[in-house]
Each structure stands twice: as structure tokens, then as C-alpha cells.
Amino acid sequence: MLNLSISTISRALKDHPDISKETREKVQELAATLEYEPNENAVNLRTNNSKEFGVIIPAISNYFYHFFISSLEEEARRYGYSLIILQSGDDPAIEQANVKRCRKARLSGIFISLTSSTEDISEILNLEKVNIPVIFFDKVPPFEACNKVCVGDVHATEIAADTLIKKSKKKILAIFGDKHLSITQARMVAFIDYMQKHHMQKNYNVVHALNPAEAATLLQIAYRSKTKPDAIFCMSDEILTGVMKAVQIEKINVPKDIGIVAISDGFIPQLYYPEITYAETSGYKLGKLAFSRMIACLAGTPFVQNIVAHSVLIPGGSI
Amino acid sequence: MLNLSISTISRALKDHPDISKETREKVQELAATLEYEPNENAVNLRTNNSKEFGVIIPAISNYFYHFFISSLEEEARRYGYSLIILQSGDDPAIEQANVKRCRKARLSGIFISLTSSTEDISEILNLEKVNIPVIFFDKVPPFEACNKVCVGDVHATEIAADTLIKKSKKKILAIFGDKHLSITQARMVAFIDYMQKHHMQKNYNVVHALNPAEAATLLQIAYRSKTKPDAIFCMSDEILTGVMKAVQIEKINVPKDIGIVAISDGFIPQLYYPEITYAETSGYKLGKLAFSRMIACLAGTPFVQNIVAHSVLIPGGSI
DNA sequence: TTACCAACAACAAACGTTTGCGGAAATGTT
DNA sequence: AACATTTCCGCAAACGTTTGTTGTTGGTAA
Numbered sequence: 001m002l003n004l005s006i007s008t009i010s011r012a013l014k015d016h017p018d019i020s021k022e023t024r025e026k027v028q029e030l031a032a033t034l035e036y037e038p039n040e041n042a043v044n045l046r047t048n049n050s051k052e053f054g055v056i057i058p059a060i061s062n063y064f065y066h067f068f069i070s071s072l073e074e075e076a077r078r079y080g081y082s083l084i085i086l087q088s089g090d091d092p093a094i095e096q097a098n099v100k101r102c103r104k105a106r107l108s109g110i111f112i113s114l115t116s117s118t119e120d121i122s123e124i125l126n127l128e129k130v131n132i133p134v135i136f137f138d139k140v141p142p143f144e145a146c147n148k149v150c151v152g153d154v155h156a157t158e159i160a161a162d163t164l165i166k167k168s169k170k171k172i173l174a175i176f177g178d179k180h181l182s183i184t185q186a187r188m189v190a191f192i193d194y195m196q197k198h199h200m201q202k203n204y205n206v207v208h209a210l211n212p213a214e215a216a217t218l219l220q221i222a223y224r225s226k227t228k229p230d231a232i233f234c235m236s237d238e239i240l241t242g243v244m245k246a247v248q249i250e251k252i253n254v255p256k257d258i259g260i261v262a263i264s265d266g267f268i269p270q271l272y273y274p275e276i277t278y279a280e281t282s283g284y285k286l287g288k289l290a291f292s293r294m295i296a297c298l299a300g301t302p303f304v305q306n307i308v309a310h311s312v313l314i315p316g317g318s319i
Numbered sequence: 320m321l322n323l324s325i326s327t328i329s330r331a332l333k334d335h336p337d338i339s340k341e342t343r344e345k346v347q348e349l350a351a352t353l354e355y356e357p358n359e360n361a362v363n364l365r366t367n368n369s370k371e372f373g374v375i376i377p378a379i380s381n382y383f384y385h386f387f388i389s390s391l392e393e394e395a396r397r398y399g400y401s402l403i404i405l406q407s408g409d410d411p412a413i414e415q416a417n418v419k420r421c422r423k424a425r426l427s428g429i430f431i432s433l434t435s436s437t438e439d440i441s442e443i444l445n446l447e448k449v450n451i452p453v454i455f456f457d458k459v460p461p462f463e464a465c466n467k468v469c470v471g472d473v474h475a476t477e478i479a480a481d482t483l484i485k486k487s488k489k490k491i492l493a494i495f496g497d498k499h500l501s502i503t504q505a506r507m508v509a510f511i512d513y514m515q516k517h518h519m520q521k522n523y524n525v526v527h528a529l530n531p532a533e534a535a536t537l538l539q540i541a542y543r544s545k546t547k548p549d550a551i552f553c554m555s556d557e558i559l560t561g562v563m564k565a566v567q568i569e570k571i572n573v574p575k576d577i578g579i580v581a582i583s584d585g586f587i588p589q590l591y592y593p594e595i596t597y598a599e600t601s602g603y604k605l606g607k608l609a610f611s612r613m614i615a616c617l618a619g620t621p622f623v624q625n626i627v628a629h630s631v632l633i634p635g636g637s638i
Numbered sequence: 639t640t641a642c643c644a645a646c647a648a649c650a651a652a653c654g655t656t657t658g659c660g661g662a663a664a665t666g667t668t
Numbered sequence: 669a670a671c672a673t674t675t676c677c678g679c680a681a682a683c684g685t686t687t688g689t690t691g692t693t694g695g696t697a698a
Contacts (some may be wrong), residue, residue: 005678010656020676037423041369042654044360045683052403060379060389070379073406077413082403082420084371087392094396101401104356241590248592271560271590273567324648329686339646361684364653 002026013038044106052082053294054102054110058090063237064138064265064283065113071287072111079295081108090115099124103132109294113138116181133297137290142182147297149290149307153183156263156279156311157190160233163261163277165198167319169231172204173222175215175243176235179208187235187263205229215242216249223250223258231319234262244272259319266314274317285309321345332357363425371401372613373421373429377409382556383457383584383602384432390606391430398614400427409434418443421451428452428613433460435500452616456609461501466616468609468626470600472502475630476509479552479580479598484517486578486638488550491523492541494534494562495554498527506554506582524548534561535568542569542577550638553581563591578638585633593636604628 004012004023012019012027019027030036044050053076057065073083084107088095095115100123102110109132112124121141127134133147140148164172174191177184188206195204205222209215215234222229223246234240240262252258254274262269262278269276286309293307323331323342331338331346338346349355363369372395376384392402403426407414414434419442421429428451431443440460446453452466459467483491493510496503507525514523524541528534534553541548542565553559559581571577573593581588581597588595605628612626 006655007657007679008677010654011677014656016657018676023676039364039654040424041360041364041367042683043656045358045364045653045685046655046657048360048683050360060385060392066379066385069404070406073379073404074408077405082405082424084401085388085392085404086396086401087389089393100356105359105401244590245592268590271563271587273564325685326649326687327647329684330647333686335687337646342646358684361653362686364655364683365685365687367653 002030048106050106050108051080052084052105052107054084054086054098054105054107054112056086056088056095056098056102056110056112058113058115058139059087060085063267064281067265067283068137068287068290071284072291075288075291088115090117092118092120096123099127103127103130107132109133109135109298111135111137111290111294114141115139116178133294135290135294135297137286139183145304147293147304147306149286149293150309151281151286152308152310153186154190155308156281157187158194159311159313160261160263160279161191161194163313163319164231164233164259165195165200167231167259169259169319170203171227171230172200172233173219173229173231174204174206174233174235175218175239176206176208177239178210184208184235191233204233209239209242212238212242212245215239216246219243219246220250223252229258231259231261234260234264237262237264237268240264240268240276240278244276255317255319261319263311269314269316269318272318276318277316278314279311280314281311282309321349367425369425369427370399371403371424371426373403373405373417373424373426373431375405375407375414375417375421375429375431377432377434377458378406379404382586383600386584386602387456387606387609390603391610394607394610407434409436411437411439415442418446422446422449426451428454428617430454430456430609430613432457434458435497452613454609454613454616456605458502464623466612466623466625468605468612469628470605471627471629472505473509474627475582475598475600476506477513478630478632479582480510480513482580482596482632482638483550483552483578484514484519486550488578488638489522490546490549491519491552492538492548492550493523493525493552493554494537494558495525495527496558497529503527503554510552523552528558528561531557531561531564534558535565538562538565539569542571548577550578550580553579553583556581556583556587559583559587559595559597563595574636574638580638582630588633588635588637591637595637596635597633598630599633600630601628 008019009027012024013031055069060066076083086098088098092115095118110127112134124134125146135147135149137149140150176188195201207218209218219232232243234243243260247254254260260276262276263281264278265281265283269278289307289309293305327338328346331343332350374388379385395402405417407417411434414437429446431453443453444465454466454468456468459469495507514520526537528537538551551562553562566573573579579595581595582600583597584600584602588597608626608628612624
């Protein structure tokens, strides 16, 4: 329509200096009225870049991930990227397949939280070789040199434990999750160390629950025993919901009979009265951190980094 | 490597009958060992088809959407599709921009739940003209002829209301959300109609709360008044969390003093003891329905359909 | 022998961009 | 006036596929 070649149009649309201001304006104007939109597939083919990030997670239905994704999506939009969600259903085989899909789709980068039973992450690390940055978050591999963004387990545990000490609790029931999860390990070790450091070895009792129901049972048993606990430490939201169920069943008076402190991202604690005091592990914050790390990788930052998000204590009335 | 042309390879890989079995096997074998993966951008460019669905929602952080997305993703994976998540932050302008992005990316179809203030959906309906099927879900436009998949508000409300009647509740406090939301309208009308039909006009009191805190306050005021309610109807999870907060604050005995029934997708009700009896509105089920509707559209089903998911009563101990 | 037909494989165009390079016109320099 | 430089633009290749068409071979039937 303007008697210009395709290449001129292409250049005019992206303000290439070769194109005169006059032509450029004419082209851009016409493009606007025609509602011209470049074909992304063609652009991607040509530039070998998809402007899409993959997000691989065990499952969306989790206290944590939807905050994280939501946060990530906000940032992504600002930078003109889209987010592709892939669930592994906590199955390493599906996870592997999802990683493959990301490679195949030539995504610009991926964010991944591992399943609880992922052993082999070599395929994932291979993505870096085809120039797809990988940011691990939340459930990260233990020792590898890779980009990790995760909750500061030690810090969160410590500030939660600290409130127990400050309140001079002497019979603490500390409930942790599945022993085999690294998150459990990290928090447990941090808890025990911190207690040790403050000469509280005699004042707590560590137990494990695989699900909320088990946590509830554990508390019920402890509460009915002659050595009633005077405080509960909940490693996670999942544990907390179980504990609170028991609190309601046994009509336990919180915080008078038993104080409660948890590590949480904040949604669950405010459902109860009194609201639960917790060390905050914000999926939202983590999303921002992970995204900025991704941007750094895309910009070519060579070294890997292990980012740990710090927590703050959100006081409720539960202790 | 095999001294074959590109076209032969292409055909061999997709079992085209023109290619001899022998060649086909050789090609596929080599492709496998070489871990060849077709470049999706090139395929998409050629076929003008992205194998991606867009999901546009007000926000992920919602009691409902992550179940829906999760369910959708499961199905999508089975069919070889990916899901792109776009949040509108409940802002019609961003929503509009997201719709545009979907068109630009030539997605295979989109699922959309409108923001609470979306007025103009013409742009969205235009997607159908460029052959992108649109499935509205949850927050759907009121009257247009389009594909809608949503919770059966009437049915869910009725089975919840029915349990109130069966238990001969006479002083029901029915708490609904923001009057301006169509979901509130629908459930409120259904509630009032059903009560009318069962000659219960005198036995309930309808109030509105914009958030959990307001719901809590409403219950507290009602509970302290001389006409204490004997049952609460909660339109949604959001209302329910507020109500339960008040229950805890006032130490209300459920179900002895007050019975509670809600409409919910099930996560919140089981956090409490006794667990809350609710009419289930499953995001999971809805996801499956929406997806199968999408598949039907892609297969070329011409007519639109308004699918309504039925609810079931999940009995807890709250009434 | 000729004609015809399968069976197989290659050629080449097309999808819609981006970008290195070369060229023409206009402008500036000696 | 001759040459160099800048400004602007188009040519054409390339990205990696898919697919309609054409070509070759060997076999079979007339």
C-alpha cells in the first residue's frame, strides 16, 4: 500500500535508524490503522526466542505456589513475557517430560520446583547448554551449582523458635513434615541447632506428621498425656491446619493453655482466632526474586547464585 | 546422514503412507538416537496453530481458580496442549490487553473468566472470527450467545438451603457477597425463591458483606442481639472464613447454638471442627467440563452451549 | 514390446519475519 | 568537476517445517 518493501516496513516498525522519520511515521500509522500485528511464530522462528517462560511445579493446588505464580506473572507481563504452567503431579516422569516440552518449545527460560522424589536433574541442567536459563525455586536440588531462589528455612525457623524462647515455653511440641523432604530436614536442623544454642535441649520434643490428620492426632495424644505441651511449633501450613483442627476438637485455649507458632505464607494463620503468629515465607516475594534472577540470567550474568528470601515475624495472638 | 531429503524425513516421522516401512523405521530410529525434536515455532508458522490455550482470569490467588487451572492443565497435557496464564488483576484494561495478546500469539483457544467490572466483551467475541474458540467460565457474560461453563448457582444454593429447611431452622442469617456481582445476584435470587417456595419467608434474613471481616462483624452483631440466629448460610468461602472467625471469637457452639452451611469448593470447610456442611462447587469438575467443551469447539461444533455444573451436598458436622 | 501403475522419494514453494549487504540518490568535500 | 560520504531503501537469504507436485524405478498386464 505504501510501495515499500517488506524489509523497509520491518525496519520502520522497529525504529531502525536507516529509515527516514517520514517513512517511519507513515508506516507506523498505517500499521496502527490496519491493526497489524507481527506473527509471533514467524518472529520466534527467525529470532529463535519465544518470549515465554515455563513454570514447572508439582501442583498448583498448594498453599504456596499460586502466590508465587501470581507474582511471577505480574512481572512477566511487565516485561512482555508469558508464563506457561506445567504441573508434574509430583511425578518425576511427568516432570521430565515437562522439561522436554520446554526445551522443544524453545522457551526463554524456566522456573522449576522439583517433585519430592526427583533424583536426576541432569536433564534440567542440560537446558542451560541450549541457552535456556533455569531458576530453581522452593524445592531446589541440594548441592548442585545452579540458580536457586528459596525460602530462608533457617531464618524463618529461627525467628519462629525465638518467639517460643522469648515466651519461656518449656514443653514445646515441634511438629515437622515428612522426614524425607529436604525442607523438613532444613527446618528441623535449624530448629534443633537454635534450641541447642539457647540451652533449650530439654524443652522440646520433635515429631513428624505426613499430613494434617496425623498432625492433629499427634497434638491430641500429647494434649491428653500427663505432660501437656505448653507450645506448638508448626513447620508448615499443612501441619498448622492439622494442629488447629485438634485445637478445635479438644477445645484447647490458645494461647492460654498452649501457644502456637508456625511458618507460613500467611493465608491460613488469619483464618483462626486468635490469629496465628507466624514467620512469613512469602511466595509473592519469592516470585519477584526469582524473576529478577531470571532477567539477570537472560542479560548474561555468568555466575549462579543462591538467593534466600528473609522472613519476618507476623505477630498474631496465638502465643 | 541417511541420504534422504528433508521432505522424506518429515513424512517418515509422521508415518506418511508414501514412505516405505523400511525407510520410515530407519528415519525414526535415527531421529530417536539423535533426540531430534521438531522446532515448534517452525511447525506453528507453517500450520498456523500453536497448541497453546490462554487462560485469562482476574487473579490466580482465589479459592477457586487454582483448582480450575490445575484441572485444565491435566487435560491439556493429555491432549498435547500447553496453558498460558494471564491475570487481569480484576482490571478490564489489562484484561483487554491480555485478549489482544492471545490473538497476537495465535493461541488455539482461550478460557476466560471476566473481571467484576468488564462491560464490553465485543473484542473477546471477535476472537471467534479469527477462529479462536472462547470458553467463558465462572464469571461469564450475562446474556450473550457464547460458550459458558459455570457453577450451577441455583442448584448449589438450593441444596444448601434445603439442609437448612430439613433441620427446621427458623432464624437463618443468610450472608451474601457484593450485591453488584452477578454471582451474588444469582445465589441470592435462588435462595429467596427457594425459601418462598417452601413458605420460609419469615425465617431468614439476608445481609451482605464485602469481605470476610464484614461477614464476621455481621455475625457478631446478630449473635449478640436478642434474636440470635439459629443458622448461617454462607454464599461463598470468603464469607465462610469471616463467619468462622466470628464463631471462634464469640466461642459459638456449632452446630448446637448455630448451624452453618456454605457453598464452597471444599478446602476451607474441612479446616474447621466440626467440618462445615457445604454444597460443593468444584473448580476441578468445572475445568474438565470447560476443556471438553473446548475440544468440541476445536472439532468444529457449530452451536454454543451453556454448561452448568451440578453440585452435591458434602455433609460435615456443622448443622 | 509397450503401456500402465504402484511405490517411493525429491523438488520447491510457502508460512512471516529479520538482517547483512549492496545500490541509488542526495549531500558534502576537495 | 570529480570524488567521498551519508541517507535511505530494497534484494535476497535465512529460520525449520509442511505439503502439492513431479520424477524415477521396478513390476505387472496387455
